[in-house]
Amino acid sequence: xxxxxxRRPGLARxxxxxxxxxxxxLGFVALVVLAAVLAPWIAPYDPNRIELGNALAGPSxxxxxxxxxxxxxxxxxxxxxxxxxxxxxxxxxxxxxxAGVAVGVTAAWRGGWLDSVLSRSTExxxxxxxxxxxxxxxxxxxxxxxAPVIALAIAYLPYVxxxxxxxxxxxxxxxxxxxxxxxxxxxxxxxxxxxxxxVTPVVLAQSTVNFGYALIDLAGLSFLGLGVPxxxxxxxxxxxxxxxxxxxxxxxxxxxxxxxxxxxxxAFNVVGxxxxxxxARRDR
Amino acid sequence: MSGAVKGPAGGSxxxxxxxxxxxxxxxxxxxxTLVGASFVIFGAMYLAPGSPAGFLLSGRSASPEALKxxxxxxxxDDPFLLQYLxxxxxxxxxxxxRSITYRTDVSRLLADRLPATLLLVAMALVLVTAxxxxxxxxxxxxxxRTDSAVLVGTTFALGTPSFVAAxxxxxxxxxxxxWFPTGGTGEGFGQLLWHLTLPAVALAxxxxxxxxxxxxxxxxEVLGQEHVTVALSRGLSxxxxxxxxxxxxxxxxxxxxxxxxxxTLLVCTVLVESAFSVGGIGQLLELSTTTKDFPTVQxxxxxxxxxxxxxxxxxxxxxxxxxxxxxxxxxxxxx
Amino acid sequence: xxxxxxxxxxHLRLPDTARPVLAGxxxxxxxxxxxxxxxxxxxxxxxxxxxxxxxxxxxxxxxxTVEVDGEDVLTxxxxxxxxxxxxxAAMIFQDPRAAINPLRRIGDFxxxxxxxxxxxxxxxxxxxxxxxxxxxxxxxxxxxxxxxQLSGGMLQRVMIAAALMGDPALILADExxxxxxxxxxAEVVALLGDLRERFGTGLLFVTHDxxxxxxxxxxxxxxxxxxxxxxxxxxxLFERPRHPYTAAxxxxxxxxxxxxxxxxxIEGRPPGLREDLTGCSFAARCPxxxxxxxxxxxxxxxxxxxxxxxxxxxxxxxxxxxxxxxx
Numbered sequence: 047x048x049x050x051x052x053r054r055p056g057l058a059r060x061x062x063x064x065x066x067x068x069x070x071x072l073g074f075v076a077l078v079v080l081a082a083v084l085a086p087w088i089a090p091y092d093p094n095r096i097e098l099g100n101a102l103a104g105p106s107x108x109x110x111x112x113x114x115x116x117x118x119x120x121x122x123x124x125x126x127x128x129x130x131x132x133x134x135x136x137x138x139x140x141x142x143x144x145a146g147v148a149v150g151v152t153a154a155w156r157g158g159w160l161d162s163v164l165s166r167s168t169e170x171x172x173x174x175x176x177x178x179x180x181x182x183x184x185x186x187x188x189x190x191x192x193a194p195v196i197a198l199a200i201a202y203l204p205y206v207x208x209x210x211x212x213x214x215x216x217x218x219x220x221x222x223x224x225x226x227x228x229x230x231x232x233x234x235x236x237x238x239x240x241x242x243x244x245v246t247p248v249v250l251a252q253s254t255v256n257f258g259y260a261l262i263d264l265a266g267l268s269f270l271g272l273g274v275p276x277x278x279x280x281x282x283x284x285x286x287x288x289x290x291x292x293x294x295x296x297x298x299x300x301x302x303x304x305x306x307x308x309x310x311x312x313a314f315n316v317v318g319x320x321x322x323x324x325x326a327r328r329d330r
Numbered sequence: 331m332s333g334a335v336k337g338p339a340g341g342s343x344x345x346x347x348x349x350x351x352x353x354x355x356x357x358x359x360x361x362x363t364l365v366g367a368s369f370v371i372f373g374a375m376y377l378a379p380g381s382p383a384g385f386l387l388s389g390r391s392a393s394p395e396a397l398k399x400x401x402x403x404x405x406x407d408d409p410f411l412l413q414y415l416x417x418x419x420x421x422x423x424x425x426x427x428r429s430i431t432y433r434t435d436v437s438r439l440l441a442d443r444l445p446a447t448l449l450l451v452a453m454a455l456v457l458v459t460a461x462x463x464x465x466x467x468x469x470x471x472x473x474x475r476t477d478s479a480v481l482v483g484t485t486f487a488l489g490t491p492s493f494v495a496a497x498x499x500x501x502x503x504x505x506x507x508x509w510f511p512t513g514g515t516g517e518g519f520g521q522l523l524w525h526l527t528l529p530a531v532a533l534a535x536x537x538x539x540x541x542x543x544x545x546x547x548x549x550x551e552v553l554g555q556e557h558v559t560v561a562l563s564r565g566l567s568x569x570x571x572x573x574x575x576x577x578x579x580x581x582x583x584x585x586x587x588x589x590x591x592x593x594t595l596l597v598c599t600v601l602v603e604s605a606f607s608v609g610g611i612g613q614l615l616e617l618s619t620t621t622k623d624f625p626t627v628q629x630x631x632x633x634x635x636x637x638x639x640x641x642x643x644x645x646x647x648x649x650x651x652x653x654x655x656x657x658x659x660x661x662x663x664x665x
Numbered sequence: 666x667x668x669x670x671x672x673x674x675x676h677l678r679l680p681d682t683a684r685p686v687l688a689g690x691x692x693x694x695x696x697x698x699x700x701x702x703x704x705x706x707x708x709x710x711x712x713x714x715x716x717x718x719x720x721x722x723x724x725x726x727x728x729x730t731v732e733v734d735g736e737d738v739l740t741x742x743x744x745x746x747x748x749x750x751x752x753x754a755a756m757i758f759q760d761p762r763a764a765i766n767p768l769r770r771i772g773d774f775x776x777x778x779x780x781x782x783x784x785x786x787x788x789x790x791x792x793x794x795x796x797x798x799x800x801x802x803x804x805x806x807x808x809x810x811x812x813x814q815l816s817g818g819m820l821q822r823v824m825i826a827a828a829l830m831g832d833p834a835l836i837l838a839d840e841x842x843x844x845x846x847x848x849x850x851a852e853v854v855a856l857l858g859d860l861r862e863r864f865g866t867g868l869l870f871v872t873h874d875x876x877x878x879x880x881x882x883x884x885x886x887x888x889x890x891x892x893x894x895x896x897x898x899x900x901x902l903f904e905r906p907r908h909p910y911t912a913a914x915x916x917x918x919x920x921x922x923x924x925x926x927x928x929x930x931i932e933g934r935p936p937g938l939r940e941d942l943t944g945c946s947f948a949a950r951c952p953x954x955x956x957x958x959x960x961x962x963x964x965x966x967x968x969x970x971x972x973x974x975x976x977x978x979x980x981x982x983x984x985x986x987x988x989x990x991x992x
Contacts (some may be wrong), residue, residue: 565751
């Protein structure tokens with residue numbers, strides 16, 4: 047029946063046990079990025095080269111990870127697919143972060159009607175789940191990577207701007223901001239030189255987590271055939287291409303891109319969450 | 331030493347008039363947002379390259395009759411605002427227009443396909459609630475190795491998109507083991523449940539991770555509060571304290587994820603129904619997007635947004651009942 | 666007189682610490698007696714009072730005995746422990762706002778222990794709650810309220826009513842007035858005294874305020890770094906401390922009857938749990954400390970000529986009258 051937890055500073059143990067997992071995930075992120083960058087040089091084959099006679103072959107010396115239903119080398123498609131699979135989320139995160147910070151800082155700093163207009167539109171965007179907005183826009187523009195990236199960036203923007211807004215409001219209440227104002231620094235100067243740098247780590251940590259979500263959403267669109275064009279290697283598309291092979295008992299060409307998606311998302315989530323934890327602990 | 335009691339501090343669920351006013355305001359806000367959302371859904375077709383009529387008929391032979399039919403339904407010659415109002419008015423009367431691909435009323439298509447989707451979402455919701463709460467509970471209460479296992483499991487669940495889960499579950503349980511059908515809906519209700527089991531699991535997996543995380547964090551926060559120690563000091567058993575005080579208090583936080591959970595479930599039916607060939611509105615959304623059947627896309631988008639917002643409203647109205655310390659009308663983010 | 670609480674040679678050790686948090690605590694509370702346990706934060710006074718209800722920190726190991734009504738709490742089965750908490754001993758906590766679940770109504774809080782543990786019917790439990798609320802000066806209307814709708818002073822009254830619900834032989838009050846404002850403090854202290862008289866319970870009053878302790882209690886225990894430094898009847902101890910720490914505490918407490926008006930802070934800090942202690946735990950801060958003090962821990966021994974008092978000091982004869990420790 048030992049129940050109460052004593053909170054005494056002298057008894058607080060410094061927790062270092064979780065660090066290896068973070069390093070592992072950071073290492074995996076680096077590995078995937080490296081694969082994406084170097085894909086044209088390290089891929090063993092052209093990802094669209096077809097060996098029809100070899101379709102659905104298992105792993106061999108020639109094809110380390112086997113061949114898909116159209117006779118294309120799975121390893122080559124995984125490596126090349128890393129490019130589109132990472133580039134899309136990168137676009138989403140870059141745009142939503144930049145625009146979200148701009149909107150959030152403006153709303154918090156100016157306040158008034160601007161703040162209420164922005165929070166109203168935030169409400170409206172919240173009503174659309176990112177995937178649905180992307181599908182709506184794809185149905186208008188047709189498939190391709192650009193339209194869903196823009197749609198998801200818009201859908202993710204409110205999460206970033208809302209976070210930024212609350213962080214800036216907290217930062218604004220600190221004495222040093224008033225001290226600068228008294229000294230005659232302009233609001234823009236204080237924002238750019240002090241407030242934005244102060245809130246950046248938290249926002250970037252959130253964006254790292256968002257990267258994983260954007261990857262999930264974009265891969266889902268590719269799986270539906272609504273994202274990248276059919277021949278472009280992409281993990282989500284590979285799962286779609288491999289699904290009928292799964293139904294015929296040859297799961298490998300679909301399972302591998304599944305694993306690539308899951309591991310990459312997990313790695314980005316863990317890195318982002320730990321980062322956010324560290325920033326929060328430093329701020330305390 | 332009178333027993334005078336201070337008035338409600340900051341408002342509580344006690345005042346029924348206050349609650350009614352709060353409910354009315356939330357309802358009005360929801361209506362406003364819904365109008366905004368429908369505006370976006372209607373206006374989207376004007377973003378398309380080329381004329382709206384050309385877009386609405388894209389990929390098909392633009393026969394004069396077809397063009398006339400489209401013009402008749404959308405009144406494309408009228409001013410934009412008038413077009414929107416007419417469109418919205420028709421929807422309020424249950425008329426979602428005609429599907430260009432299926433050459434039938436969209437409302438007919440929806441009526442045929444909505445039940446399967448709603449059943450699928452309901453099954454997934456039951457799974458998410460049961461497994462998510464249970465895992466979060468035992469992670470927070472047991473601690474140690476159990477908690478680590480819950481954390482690792484939820485981390486992977488949160489990294490698994492529903493379509494990945496769908497393909498993997500299909501490969502393992504339908505193809506390899508043959509325990510479940512690979513797709514379709516079957517005949518009769520029993521068969522339907524049977525066919526929807528794997529899709530429901532695929533749909534639920536990610537959200538089980540999410541709900542377990544939220545439940546665990548909320549319960550751990552309450553566990554650290556002194557009133558838990560006080561309840562134990564008064565002789566209540568640990569199990570009772572966790573049920574009556576810890577879980578009960580965490581429920582408010584857990585409830586606020588309800589909107590996010592339902593909206594994610596609805597949207598992900600697109601992926602899961604496509605993967606399992608379930609003839610619901612998710613699959614219909616995918617088909618009508620690839621075939622550019624815009625009236626159908628509009629209708630399904632509107633229904634999903636509407637359902638999501640209704641759930642959010644219900645969550646908002648329930649929250650003060652679950653947690654009387656919540657100030658009525660305080661804004662929350664849905665995430 | 667029967668002894669309600671009898672703590673003997675009580676040791677408590679936490680994981681990853683160099684010395685026991687409680688080292689050989691002896692303490693008794695007789696029936697209908699008010700006993701104060703005084704010490705700085707971190708001295709182990711709260712831990713001592715919580716031990717009486719078997720509320721131990723995670724991973725704690727114990728030695729000695731903590732007997733309530735003749736039964737050792739430390740070796741009780743979980744069931745027996747729950748019965749002790751329901752009806753034999755009850756605790757009043759420091760911050761009533763944190764101690765009562767904000768989501769449940771006051772009525773639920775008051776009656777839950779009786780309903781869920783003693784199997785009392787809802788009607789009977791509510792009747793008892795109304796009776797106890799009236800005893801602490803609150804009306805039955807409070808039953809329907811949530812904690813957020815009451816003031817801190819009213820909540821502490823509710824807390825006291827809750828402690829009385831099971832008709833306990835012993836009430837443990839852990840700094841029950843610290844979180845309240847000054848006027849409410851006085852009311853709550855007066856109320857506690859009245860109720861102890863009326864219901865005939867023993868009261869262990871834990872506080873850092875020596876003046877308050879002397880004002881309300883029959884006997885006082887002064888605790889320092891997990892040990893009892895000095896104990897005796899309140900008036901005598903307050904009039905003439907027999908331990909340098911008590912003397913220093915008195916000197917650092919503002920008193921209206923102390924004419925010189927010089928307040929002396931005790932220099933240095935209490936020893937941390939990570940450093941091992943040889944000798945007297947107060948030696949590092951004590952103006953009277955000698956080589957002996959740093960080598961050998963003094964035992965708690967009766968004071969010559971005053972059999973009711975005991976002190977743990979090698980140099981107790983060198984302490985003069987009030988404030989004489991700076992000799």
